[in-house]
């Protein structure tokens with residue numbers, strides 16, 4: 282966008298034109314002062330009961346800086362990249378061990394009062410999500426942080442986090458649950474145990490009505506494979522998930538992304554109403570329409586991690602106008618300031634990037650003296666701009682010369698933008714004393730968890746069964762297992778019936794096929810479902826919905842019927858079609874073995890492996906499953922070698938058929954007549970793998 286007007290070049294006509302623009306696009310729909318907003322009610326349905334004054338919270342964030350890790354290995358030598366350490370080792374340098382960090386947020390300060398909607402605006406990569414996540418106590422562990430976030434002057438505790446609603450950018454919801462089920466299970470887990478089940482149901486119904494989800498409440502959420510509710514409805518369900526707890530603070534990351542402007546407008550209107558009920562609403566927004574912009578109280582404009590504007594949303598255009606960047610006719614305020622933040626606006630003398638640096642320098646100087654940001658008012662030009670901004674922030678000879686960035690500002694910015702930040706410097710700067718924590722006293726007497734431990738396991742089990750309803754009971758799964766079972770049964774039809782060595786070889790084939798098919802299919806299924814489920818668990822744990830062990834117990838218990846039901850059909854078909862050992866004990870043992878194998882994943886099978894790596898087979902659950910199934914099928918039976926003849930009754934020809942040692946004849950990995958140590962090994966494996974996964978999850982979610 283070349284050459285937007287400059288203040289000094291404007292005549293009276295331009296001024297009028299500018300005013301008209303402002304009226305139309307920004308300040309025209311000025312909101313009342315922030316303090317009055319608390320009393321102000323946006324017309325329409327009152328979404329939730331207001332937050333009582335004693336529970337209202339003011340959120341402040343002071344001098345927030347965030348450093349993200351980069352792949353470079355850092356160090357004084359400055360060598361970067363994955364192989365830098367290796368290269369330096371070879372060349373005799375001391376290898377750099379610390380990861381490098383890149384600063385993604387620079388001293389960001391701001392606050393939001395109950396009743397206000399604060400929007401974090403900026404181009405992609407500007408740092409909106411990083412800041413919002415930090416405010417909500419959800420910054421990734423790998424990031425380094427400075428500065429403090431306070432809720433009514435106190436730090437956020439784990440318990441208090443349960444009163445903060447956080448709507449993530451991605452709608453993480455279980456695809457197989459209906460809207461009602463999604464919110465109902467969340468209510469059971471999140472709402473205080475002092476509420477009855479009926480009251481929790483009423484809360485769910487209220488949220489559903491408030492967000493206009495009544496007509497789709499019995500529709501599944503859906504995913505790529507199974508169509509469910511629309512994108513806008515999904516977003517509203519995500520918001521509803523957080524509204525259930527009637528939060529004092531609602532944080533939303535890109536709630537309008539992917540929505541059409543009308544739906545986005547309705548959603549932000551709902552947020553505005555929620556704020557009017559005494560809540561703090563902080564939201565990131567990518568590209569608000571002009572109508573949507575009018576609903577915002579405060580704005581924090583981020584450009585490459587720097588605050589380019591902070592203050593009343595309706596004063597943003599005034600601010601930039603005063604700095605010499607007026608909004609061209611017909612441009613929406615949000616688009617205009619986003620162009621500025623994206624360095625997409627240049628002047629006759631300055632390139633887009635220089636304009637951006639200039640604006641950041643002005644803003645940072647102004648905010649250093651006015652941490653509450655631009656409040657506007659009648660004295661906007663004279664008092665604030667005249668005395669502070671023009672003299673202090675842009676201490677130039679005149680506005681014309683202000684087109685060049687100040688040398689000191691340039692220095693500051695280039696330094697800040699550089700990627701190599703020593704982690705030691707960051708650590709040294711971290712605050713040594715922690716302020717009081719919100720929720721440590723305030724929450725006294727209230728329970729940390731919404732449901733008791735037993736209730737959590739029970740609710741999570743019921744939900745896990747429902748979330749896998751399609752996975753397990755889908756027609757495709759049934760058809761696939763039955764078709765492949767019948768085909769395999771036809772290939773090996775009644776091969777297991779006769780006790781001769783030829784058929785024994787065939788039987789080994791079907792046993793191994795059965796073992797591999799069921800195990801690998803299960804493993805592939807888990808590979809596809811685990812990432813989504815893991816993310817869901819992280820999100821819910823961050824909201825304090827349940828204990829990790831309760832989740833894990835419920836998930837393990839639900840695995841049993843869900844994972845084994847359909848594969849068992851496959852095993853039954855094969856068992857009888859292939860004529861495997863006809864005894865009830867053998868049949869049920871085989872089913873039990875399948876169950877154990879199903880609950881493990883991974884492994885391999887090798888025959889005739891060299892002795893020196895022979896022990897590797899003990900790392901494979903497939904090996905133990907294979908040995909177990911061989912023992913079940915062949916243990917205690919006598920097999921005959923009839924000189925290559927496939928006789929149906931070898932015992933009737935003692936001269937031609939002689940009993941054989943099956944293990945030696947077929948090179949079986951174990952003697953089928955020994956006791957079932959393999960089953961013990963399978964059980965041991967099962968426990969070990971589950972415990973290891975639990976420990977890994979525990980470590981990964983330690984901070985939640």
Ligand SMILES: Nc1ncnc2c1ncn2[C@@H]1O[C@H](COP(=O)(O)OP(=O)(O)OP(=O)(O)O)[C@@H](O)[C@H]1O
Pocket residue numbers: 349350351385403404405406407408409410411412421423567
């Ligand atoms: N875990 C991480 N590791 C490394 N860099 C990160 C990490 N998280 C964020 N960043 C970097 O921090 C910067 C800010 O990212 P952030 O997601 O906060 O931006 P954003 O304004 O929310 O962008 P968008 O609108 O595209 O979501 C980006 O340059 C990003 O690459």
